[in-house]
Amino acid sequence: MIRMQDLRKDFTVRVKAGRLRREKRTVPAVDGVSLTIEPGEMVGYIGPNGAGKSTTLKMLTGVLAPTSGEVSVFGLTPVPQRTRLALRIGVVFGQRSQLWWDLPLRESFRLLRHIYRVPAAEHEARLRRCRDLLDLDAFLDTPVRQLSLGQRMRGELTAALLHGPGVLFLDEPTIGLDVVSKQAVRSFLAELGATGDVTLVLTTHDLADIERLCHRLVVIDHGRVVHDGTIDALHARYGSRRSLVVDLDRPLASGFALPGATLVAAEAEGHRVTFALDSASAGEAVAALVAAASVRDLSVVEPDIEDVVARLYASA
Amino acid sequence: MGELRAYAALLGGKARSMASYRTSFAIELLSNLGSTVLDVVTVFVLYRATARVGGFTLAESLLMTGLTAAGFVLADLVVGNIDDLKRYVRAGTLDTVLIRPLRVLPQLIFMDLPLRKLLRLAFGIFVYVAALVVNHVHWTPTRLTLAVVAPIGAAVFFGAIFVLTASLAFWWVESGEMGAAFTYGGRDFTSYPITIYSDWFRGVFAYALGFGLVSYQPALALLDRADPLGLPAWAGYAAPLVSVPAVAIAALVWRIGIRHYRSTGS
Numbered sequence: 344m345i346r347m348q349d350l351r352k353d354f355t356v357r358v359k360a361g362r363l364r365r366e367k368r369t370v371p372a373v374d375g376v377s378l379t380i381e382p383g384e385m386v387g388y389i390g391p392n393g394a395g396k397s398t399t400l401k402m403l404t405g406v407l408a409p410t411s412g413e414v415s416v417f418g419l420t421p422v423p424q425r426t427r428l429a430l431r432i433g434v435v436f437g438q439r440s441q442l443w444w445d446l447p448l449r450e451s452f453r454l455l456r457h458i459y460r461v462p463a464a465e466h467e468a469r470l471r472r473c474r475d476l477l478d479l480d481a482f483l484d485t486p487v488r489q490l491s492l493g494q495r496m497r498g499e500l501t502a503a504l505l506h507g508p509g510v511l512f513l514d515e516p517t518i519g520l521d522v523v524s525k526q527a528v529r530s531f532l533a534e535l536g537a538t539g540d541v542t543l544v545l546t547t548h549d550l551a552d553i554e555r556l557c558h559r560l561v562v563i564d565h566g567r568v569v570h571d572g573t574i575d576a577l578h579a580r581y582g583s584r585r586s587l588v589v590d591l592d593r594p595l596a597s598g599f600a601l602p603g604a605t606l607v608a609a610e611a612e613g614h615r616v617t618f619a620l621d622s623a624s625a626g627e628a629v630a631a632l633v634a635a636a637s638v639r640d641l642s643v644v645e646p647d648i649e650d651v652v653a654r655l656y657a658s659a
Numbered sequence: 660m661g662e663l664r665a666y667a668a669l670l671g672g673k674a675r676s677m678a679s680y681r682t683s684f685a686i687e688l689l690s691n692l693g694s695t696v697l698d699v700v701t702v703f704v705l706y707r708a709t710a711r712v713g714g715f716t717l718a719e720s721l722l723m724t725g726l727t728a729a730g731f732v733l734a735d736l737v738v739g740n741i742d743d744l745k746r747y748v749r750a751g752t753l754d755t756v757l758i759r760p761l762r763v764l765p766q767l768i769f770m771d772l773p774l775r776k777l778l779r780l781a782f783g784i785f786v787y788v789a790a791l792v793v794n795h796v797h798w799t800p801t802r803l804t805l806a807v808v809a810p811i812g813a814a815v816f817f818g819a820i821f822v823l824t825a826s827l828a829f830w831w832v833e834s835g836e837m838g839a840a841f842t843y844g845g846r847d848f849t850s851y852p853i854t855i856y857s858d859w860f861r862g863v864f865a866y867a868l869g870f871g872l873v874s875y876q877p878a879l880a881l882l883d884r885a886d887p888l889g890l891p892a893w894a895g896y897a898a899p900l901v902s903v904p905a906v907a908i909a910a911l912v913w914r915i916g917i918r919h920y921r922s923t924g925s
Contacts, residue, residue: 354921401922406757408918422918429760441755445676457668458759460661486679 344542345380345403345510350412351566352398372398374566375412382509383539387557388546391656395566396546400514403544404434416510430459433503433541437515440495441502442487448498449483452505459506466505473501476531493524500531504541511535513545517552529555550648562655569655574648581654583646584619587628591616592637599635604628665761669769677774687775695728695779698850699786713854714887718793720852722881725787726874727849730813732783736776738768738818742838745828751923763917764822784810796881805896809877812899813849816873819905820845822913829916841868849874854887869905872898 352373360366373395380386388396401407402414405425414421419428434441442451456466474480477497482490490498496516503511516532517525533556536543547553553560553574560577562570570577578584586607594613600606603623609616620628625643632638677684702724706717715723744767747753756766787810796802824838845864848856853865853875865871872894879886880895 398922401754404758406754407920407922425757426760426762429758432758434758436754439752439755441758443672443676445679446672450672450675454668454672458665458761460665 344382344417345378345544346413346415347376347378347399347403348413350376350399350402350414351410352395352402352407353410371566373402373409376563376566376568378561378568378571380542380544382542383536384559385536385543385557386545386559386561387553388544388561388563389548389550389553389652390546390563394563396563397514398566399563400512400544400546404432404512405429430506431509433506433508433511435496435499435503435511435513435516437496437513437518440487440499442495442498444488445486447484447486448479448490451487451498451502455502455505461506465507469505469507470501473504476534477501477527491524493520493527496520496524496528497531500528504535508541510542510544513543515547516545517547517549525549525551532556550652554648562652564656577648577651577655578646581651583651584621585625585646586644587618587620587625587632588642588644589616589618589632589636589638590614590640592639595636601628601631662761666765666769669766670772673770673772674774684775688778691775692778692782695732695782698728698847699724702850713852715852715854718790719878719882719884721786722790722794723852723874723878724850725783725790726810726813726878727846728783729780729787729810730783730873731817731846731849732776732780733810733814734817734821736773736780737814738821739776739842740771740773741767741821741825742842743767743771744825745832745834748828748920749832749923753920754922757920764913791881794882797883801896802881805877805880805899808899809874809881812877812902813873815902816869816905817842817845819902819909822909823905826909826912826916829919845870845873869901872901 350373351371353369353371356368356370357365358368372393376395376399388399390396398407402409403416403421405421405428408422416428417431419431421428442448443454446454452466452470455461456463461469474483477500479497479501482494485494487495487498500516513532517528520528529552532543532545535541536556543556545552545556558573560570560572560574561568562577570580572580587604591614594609595616601618601623604618604620607617607619618628623631629641632641699721702717702720705712706720710716712720741764744753747756747767753763756763756770759766791806796806820841821838824834824841827834827838845868848864848870853861853871856864861871865875876886876890876895876898878895880892880898885892886894
């Protein structure tokens with residue numbers, strides 16, 4: 344459904360070279376990306392600032408023309424088939440509004456119905472669903488300029504979905520939102536993705552978005568794809584492991600070894616120890632520990648995806 | 660048909676947005692009128708000092724001023740706001756226009772049609788019609804056609820200039836007010852008989868850039884006067900055709916420009 348083949352976008356920048364002279368330099372923003380996304384997938388696109396996430400999204404939506412390479416969505420080439428493609432995709436830019444600033448939210452939706460030429464009944468049904476899922480009713484008659492960021496973002500999501508797109512592109516949909524609004528956006532998108540009717544492609548800096556929503560994670564850095572797979576695959580590849588934190592009545596006997604796990608820390612004079620689980624499951628490790636020592640308390644700590652990604656950015 | 664409905668919706672959105680700022684709209688409506696009134700007053704003031712300017716009487720000059728005012732304000736009303744393109748390009752907000760299933764130029768036009776210029780358009784047309792009356796034009800069917808076509812041709816020509824100069828922003832974000840030299844400068848140029856300008860300046864603006872065909876030549880044909888600068892009489896009737904190449908060039912530059920759009924980060 345979405346295909347990118349060796350996609351590139353170069354930007355020409357002028358840099359100061361001497362007092363008056365300025366030199367042209369070509370900077371690759373997207374540097375040979377090849378990806379295929381199937382219908383119904385939920386793909387998270389992450390990468391540090393300036394990695395080329397937004398640029399890729401803009402080439403997929405026809406906003407920017409690629410420098411070279413191929414891109415197609417629904418078999419359409421975004422440039423020059425932009426207007427035809429626009430009828431079949433939805434786009435939310437977290438930092439740009441497509442709503443009418445001075446009009447009530449309801450009016451923006453009405454105008455969009457005409458712009459996308461949606462039959463009234465279909466429009467009504469989709470709006471009804473968004474109103475229910477996103478709790479829009481409380482501010483449907485408020486001018487957009489008076490909405491909070493969280494309310495506006497719920498409006499933007501609705502605006503992008505009223506014409507029933509088959510793909511929804513989201514560029515940092517949770518940026519700047521408070522915890523409650525983030526949750527609302529995420530659970531809405533999760534529900535939307537679960538129906539399988541809409542393919543979701545989102546960029547984000549908030550990895551919680553990915554953990555909650557996306558089975559597939561694409562990490563991009565310096566315009567290149569450095570990881571494409573599940574979050575678990577990312578953990579496996581970078582050796583991040585779950586760990587077991589144990590509080591003990593007495594320190595462990597010296598020389599104690601837990602099969603399939605490595606002791607990584609001992610605190611409080613040996614009363615608290617941490618094991619990283621290599622090949623042992625949490626259950627096996629707990630059983631072995633309880634058999635060998637007097638355990639007061641224990642907890643299993645999931646690996647921190649933020650750490651993994653930070654390491655990934657640093658190594659790329 | 661569906662597309663027209665979409666543009667009508669955009670225009671409706673603009674009108675309703677303005678309704679939330681009624682007082683400021685009324686003030687803008689009036690202050691906008693002021694600038695065109697001033698252009699016409701300037702012509703009257705000029706003729707207080709002398710009976711003829713560049714060989715033309717006040718009434719004859721007014722026909723050129725009126726033709727320019729009607730044509731320019733019509734262009735300004737319809738596409739003048741394309742000048743804001745540099746703001747959209749700079750801020751990257753053209754993105755939201757590009758994701759809609761409509762063409763960019765008509766979207767920008769209808770999203771932000773400056774209805775505050777309506778009163779000004781009415782005044783421009785009034786000056787043009789009044790000038791036609793006081794000049795006692797010797798009416799023939801051809802001349803009547805020309806009288807209608809000339810201001811429309813002028814509007815199309817100025818519209819092309821607006822689009823052309825605004826397109827510069829795709830390459831050069833800091834294009835600033837350079838475009839104004841050709842739009843507003845062009846309007847001032849065509850408000851007077853071109854006989855008053857020096858040779859080289861007239862050569863560039865009137866003939867190379869085509870501004871001499873916007874109001875001066877059609878006015879000569881309407882007044883049934885021979886061109887003191889030597890162009891044949893039919894030139895006046897053919898003059899509105901200058902807008903055809905102007906539109907073609909503007910459309911081409913616009914198309915190339917939009918491919919050059921770079922958006923902004925995130």
